[in-house]
Amino acid sequence: MEPIASHENWRNCFSEVAPGLLLFARQWVQSAADAEDIVQDAFVKFWRRNHDIGNRGLLYSAVRSLALDFIRRDARRARREATALAEAEPANEPHFELEDDTQSALASAVESLPRDQREVLVLKIWNDLTFGEIAGALGISQNTAASRYRYALTNLKKSFQPQ
Amino acid sequence: MNDFSELENELRKLRPAQPSSALFERVGDALEDCRASAAADAKPRRWRFAETSHNWWSLGFGLAAAAVLILFAVVTMERRYDQQKIVAQNSAVPETRPAPVGAERSTSSSRFVPAGGTNLVYNARDEGLHFANDSERPLRRVRYKTQQTWRWRNPETGASLRVSYPSEEIVLIPVSVQ
Numbered sequence: 001m002e003p004i005a006s007h008e009n010w011r012n013c014f015s016e017v018a019p020g021l022l023l024f025a026r027q028w029v030q031s032a033a034d035a036e037d038i039v040q041d042a043f044v045k046f047w048r049r050n051h052d053i054g055n056r057g058l059l060y061s062a063v064r065s066l067a068l069d070f071i072r073r074d075a076r077r078a079r080r081e082a083t084a085l086a087e088a089e090p091a092n093e094p095h096f097e098l099e100d101d102t103q104s105a106l107a108s109a110v111e112s113l114p115r116d117q118r119e120v121l122v123l124k125i126w127n128d129l130t131f132g133e134i135a136g137a138l139g140i141s142q143n144t145a146a147s148r149y150r151y152a153l154t155n156l157k158k159s160f161q162p163q
Numbered sequence: 164m165n166d167f168s169e170l171e172n173e174l175r176k177l178r179p180a181q182p183s184s185a186l187f188e189r190v191g192d193a194l195e196d197c198r199a200s201a202a203a204d205a206k207p208r209r210w211r212f213a214e215t216s217h218n219w220w221s222l223g224f225g226l227a228a229a230a231v232l233i234l235f236a237v238v239t240m241e242r243r244y245d246q247q248k249i250v251a252q253n254s255a256v257p258e259t260r261p262a263p264v265g266a267e268r269s270t271s272s273s274r275f276v277p278a279g280g281t282n283l284v285y286n287a288r289d290e291g292l293h294f295a296n297d298s299e300r301p302l303r304r305v306r307y308k309t310q311q312t313w314r315w316r317n318p319e320t321g322a323s324l325r326v327s328y329p330s331e332e333i334v335l336i337p338v339s340v341q
Binding site for chain 2: 011018019022032036044048058061064065094095102106107125126153157
């Protein structure tokens with residue numbers, strides 16, 4: 001049994017989930033190239049083993065696991081990433097395709113959220129995961145996922161007012 | 164309760180950065196490689212065994228050393244018991260004369276009895292979720308580093324013997340995702 005989908009299948013599926021996956025991976029790694037490496041590894045492993053995008057919580061779990069492995073692999077890199085995360089420096093490469101100043105301000109507000117709130121927000125808004133799927137991917141309860149989401153929105157509402 | 168629908172709509176208007184076209188090619192190549200060599204999974208499995216086998220070597224050596232010492236202690240105790248039995252059979256009346264000091268010392272001084280053991284877990288690291296090659300479910304990998312110590316004591320002389328060795332164990336815990 002070789003659970004590898006046809007060429008067309010994986011391409012359609014990947015083009016649908018890749019932007020959200022990349023955004024999710026970049027919660028840990030600042031470089032877009034590193035995030036693409038992680039997403040590639042996770043997607044290939046997921047596709048080979050599951051062949052069912054309906055079980056996508058596992059895909060996000062794999063991305064998270066690989067991203068954490070990635071930042072552990074090299075001590076210097078880990079320190080650099082930790083510093084970058086702790087200081088919440090804006091990344092050089094944008095996480096979003098920005099169209100105007102309002103979107104730019106909103107993206108900045110999102111990036112300045114605490115990481116535990118931001119990862120739930122990213123999974124909910126840009127990956128359309130349910131709280132159950134988010135809970136599975138992050139290894140937390142559904143209630144925790146829901147409350148982190150609510151905290152994220154509350155914080156965003158404080159720091160950002162639509163113009 | 165606050166209504167976040169307007170904010171959620173604003174957030175959804177933000178479009179995440181698109182992946183590069185090179186990423187699609189790389190994923191396609193990787194999946195093609197998998198298709199071409201279905202038996203490639205056997206290789207990492209062997210590597211993983213080799214990776215963990217050295218941990219079992221240290222555990223194996225430690226256990227072997229402990230087994231030899233226990234065997235030695237048991238044999239010594241049996242020899243002492245047999246000697247006492249021969250003395251009891253040969254003498255019709257209870258032996259009241261004290262045994263020669265040298266002879267007593269030669270048998271009892273080498274008698275070690277197990278005095279305890281400890282298994283100190285000094286580091287447990289959660290290494291996150293992993294996909295085993297033959298499993299469709301993710302597994303949480305936890306690495307335990309321990310220091311195992313076994314002690315024997317000679318009740319006659321008060322001498323003690325201690326064997327201590329480090330060991331490392333990797334535990335894979337199946338994870339269920341809803």
